Amino acid sequence: MTQEESQKPEASTQINVFLFFGEDNFSSNQKLKAWQNGFIKKYGEDSSVEILDGEKLDMKNFETDLQSLPFLSEKKLVIIKDFFDERNAEEQKQMAKIIEKTPDFCVLFFYENAGITKTSALYKKIIQIGKVEEFAPLSPQESAQWILAKAKKENVKISPLAARALADQVSGSLWALSSEYEKLKTFANGEEITKEMIEKLVSPTLSASIFHLTDFIAEKRQKEAISILQILEESDGDMAKIFFMIVRHFRLLIQVFDMVQRKEIHQSIVKKLSLPVFVVPKMASQCRNFTEEDLVEIYKKLLKIDTDFKTGQIKTSSQDNSHHKLAIEKFIIDCCKKK
Numbered sequence: 001m002t003q004e005e006s007q008k009p010e011a012s013t014q015i016n017v018f019l020f021f022g023e024d025n026f027s028s029n030q031k032l033k034a035w036q037n038g039f040i041k042k043y044g045e046d047s048s049v050e051i052l053d054g055e056k057l058d059m060k061n062f063e064t065d066l067q068s069l070p071f072l073s074e075k076k077l078v079i080i081k082d083f084f085d086e087r088n089a090e091e092q093k094q095m096a097k098i099i100e101k102t103p104d105f106c107v108l109f110f111y112e113n114a115g116i117t118k119t120s121a122l123y124k125k126i127i128q129i130g131k132v133e134e135f136a137p138l139s140p141q142e143s144a145q146w147i148l149a150k151a152k153k154e155n156v157k158i159s160p161l162a163a164r165a166l167a168d169q170v171s172g173s174l175w176a177l178s179s180e181y182e183k184l185k186t187f188a189n190g191e192e193i194t195k196e197m198i199e200k201l202v203s204p205t206l207s208a209s210i211f212h213l214t215d216f217i218a219e220k221r222q223k224e225a226i227s228i229l230q231i232l233e234e235s236d237g238d239m240a241k242i243f244f245m246i247v248r249h250f251r252l253l254i255q256v257f258d259m260v261q262r263k264e265i266h267q268s269i270v271k272k273l274s275l276p277v278f279v280v281p282k283m284a285s286q287c288r289n290f291t292e293e294d295l296v297e298i299y300k301k302l303l304k305i306d307t308d309f310k311t312g313q314i315k316t317s318s319q320d321n322s323h324h325k326l327a328i329e330k331f332i333i334d335c336c337k338k339k
Helices: 003-007 025-043 059-067 089-099 121-129 140-153 160-169 174-188 195-201 206-218 222-235 239-261 266-273 279-287 292-310 322-335
Strands: 017-021 048-053 076-081 106-111 131-134
Touching: 017 025, 017 121, 025 048, 025 076, 025 106, 025 174, 059 089, 089 121, 121 131, 140 160, 140 174, 160 174, 160 195, 174 195, 206 222, 206 239, 206 279, 206 322, 222 239, 222 322, 239 266, 239 279, 239 292, 239 322, 266 279, 292 322
Parallel strands: 017 106, 017 131, 048 076, 076 106
Antiparallel strands: none
């Protein structure tokens, strides 16, 4: 429950307006499905369930339809997807007025695949009259617990150590984690899922790989850092995207380094940089492996590559990104030179 919800006065009527949002859209999607299935089970197959695209929603027709009685059921369920993401502030303000009159026979869900602006009139209205649930990305530890719970339910053997190794490889997305777990379960064929299987079959996600790459640069482990770059190229192929993530990571490291030096608490850093809670301790730990001068010098080298790329000095195309990759490899080699 958010702080705003805890401060909200108790409603005298049953809550029938809901908002699910957040980066962990795997969990929010699963919960929405459970809600929908439960609704149909309670009110029958003929219950009125309507799923609307927030981008294409006609506001005038929606206001009329919201007040219309369900056809063959005592209640109806209306799900609006990605309204916050697709509509402007004025339209959200208009929607806030409409949902004030949500009838008792209607359960209204707003479902967002990502984050939202919590200062909008619509968000504040749902906080006031309904219920909001934010699905934040799971930390590696929480992801490992999710794997262990799923494995236990399905009688699949996996140790806590292996579960954490899998979570570290596939951080930030339960969709990807679930997919990799299913692949490993099939491969294990009743045997225990081991770390060796994970290392052999699971390619690290981009965000996890960037952390590994940064660690290797800090430790001057050139061979391992270039190996990570090769893995990234094989799994993703978009060298421009990979480079952007490297630049972003070091830019954030500089900011985290400065805040840690000024003894800011992690919660403050999370808020100011809009980072997941579990990421800040990892970045703070990485900062200890660099001096401020190291980070500034690394960032300057990355900006030089970016400038050369944008001015055409590094030639690249959709068919050939070898020059861009070579520039990143030279950057890694340069950073890993012993002083």
